[in-house]
Amino acid sequence: MMDEQTRATLKEMEEHSRFPTGIGRMERGECPRGFRSPTACMLCPNGHMLECHFPYTCEEVECSHYQREMEAEYDTGGL
Incomplete structure (x- = not known):
């Protein structure tokens, strides 16, 4: 299980990444066709x-x- 500092660091890295993760896309509502799976949001x-x-x-x-x-x-x- 991740501690809050690790979670915050990963979130900041994801937000500033050129390649956001599927989870980041889901949280921001950027997932194509509104998919609900992080993997699906990367396609x-x-x-x-x-x-x-x-x-x-x-x-x-x-x-x-x-x-x-x-x-x-x-x-x-x-x-």
Whole structure:
């Protein structure tokens, strides 16, 4: 079990990290689609690790999986 000083130190490190943890995202309401699991909060709705391009969304940086989805949508005449 963690003491309060350790907990406070970890919280401060997480808040100032470029890569916030899933728990930090849950506490701040930043978890995609409102997931309730810390692990799920580290992934985008397509299963891509958010740390790869934090703080931007997959759409903003046009991740490879997002591009593949758009190409598939275009190929099937969905756009």
